[in-house]
Amino acid sequence: MAGPKTFYLTTPIYYVNDVPHIGHAYTTLACDVLARFMRLDGYDVKFLTGTDEHGQKVEKSAQNAGIEPQAFTDRVSQNFRDLVSLMNYSNDDFIRTTEPRHVASVQALWKVLEEKGEIYLGSYAGWYSVRDEAFYGEDELTTNPAGKKIAPTGAECEWVEEPSYFFKLSAWQDRLIAFYEANPDFIAPAGKRNEVMSFVKSGLKDLSVSRTTFKWGIPVPGNDEHIMYVWLDALANYITAVGYPNTEGDFAKYWPADLHMVGKDILRFHTVYWPAFLMAADLPPPKRVFAHGWWTIEGQKMSKSLGNVIAPESLVTTYGLDQTRYFLLREVPFGNDGDFSHKQMVARINGNLANDYGNLVQRVLSMIGKNCGGAVPTPGPFTEADDALLGAAHNLLDVVRVEIRAQAFHKALDAIWAVVGDGNRYVDEQAPWTLKKTDPARMATVLYVLAETIRHLAILTQPIMPDASAKILDQLAQGPDARGFGNLGPAGALVAGTPLPTSQGVFPRFVEEPKA
């Protein structure tokens, strides 16, 4: 069982019919930061994202576009692959549910469930909305003047009866509760755990897991009249990507997943249906599911009708990539809903990045460039103040690790910025510009301590801001092999006399364009 520690984390697979927006970018960003962190911390990481490409809506959209569904999904799934490069995500795989490996995986899972007697053929009847791809209860519907039943979403419903396979979800209620109780960290944040548990305790009905009303899906093995329910299809992507139905190799290495990151709207699928499917197939459930919140835009709900949906590309163009990545994870306690506003974004860019972090780096590297011959200065004996600052820097990984592993990205950043503040205070207290005249040797020590502190900060901000952190490490002449967490601490300390490149700003201030 030796070998590197592994960490497998996933985003939801995104429905190709959607246009990528800030919400998609946010989910994958959180995973990306976690994945980068774990890699730097020495883990063998597998980070998966992808697209969900089946379902009636895709079938219709393809029809409207006058092309085959596969050609349609080939085209629109590209939007999400473009998002990967735009946002600088480091995913190790990108899965599409239309790939042969996935079809084989889902059909194999189906067969296992069927063999184990967890699936049976029955029939489903109810009020169905094509637009919503959903059934509604009688009590949820209203009747319009034309006599049509209308769903709460405003969509028209029709009475549908169809044969359907069912998954015996009702049999899993007690085992799910037992699982939640044995694994208190399975559902996060904690408040969501209570919601899921009360839902399960209120009683579970068997789940319809096939459809006959449309064709664009994975056929049920042995009965081509049926295609599989979208969620059985979609959720299984997490095991497809590690090689299922082959349970050796990557599956043995990475499964169960360490984390499924999801938006709060799809929590139930991941914390009720998915563990039930897996346990029914004798496979272990994932270790944790985290449901994050939604963004509002300038205080308003994001919606197509309001026309305020933010494209990730416009954020990156306007504010910069690393600035955007930083803002999304710093502004809001991860798990809560948050508000995106231009004012707050600018406040973060100018306050935290340009003034606090960027300026600390710049003032220190500039002084080293001008006063130390453009090389890492030679330190003398350390004072109490030196040890205090270095100690804070050395200690930072332990603090940040705890927060990141709990998906408390905002707290991790708070901790890093506390040391940024310590650094700026230390500069003012030590006043190296005065030491330059009175005690040049002491000045060299002070600047060395600062450079070493900045090295720690830059290594630790890599997961959040890969490009900017790399630029800082470049300016400290730290090569690719010197950037892992193993290089933190005195063992990886800067070597006096190492030549340094000319310094340059990393986080420019955001200056408002004059209004026309």
Added chain:
RNA sequence: GGCAGCGUAGCUCAGUGGUAGAGCAGGGGAAUCAUAAUCCCUUGGUCGGGGGUUCAAAUCCCUCCGCUGCUACCA
């Protein structure tokens, strides 16, 4: 309706029994290495209303008001 949660400084929030806190914003000062960036000091709250328990309550209990989430097949 039922269940759960929230309501603390202008803003965003931390604090769950022992003399009200942070960041930002506002005010004053210092410094001048730096992206006019930094540092120090400071104004500001009857902790949603009312009642109760306690030597002591933002923190526990009751009640009222306001807001939010969940209450099954809606990526």
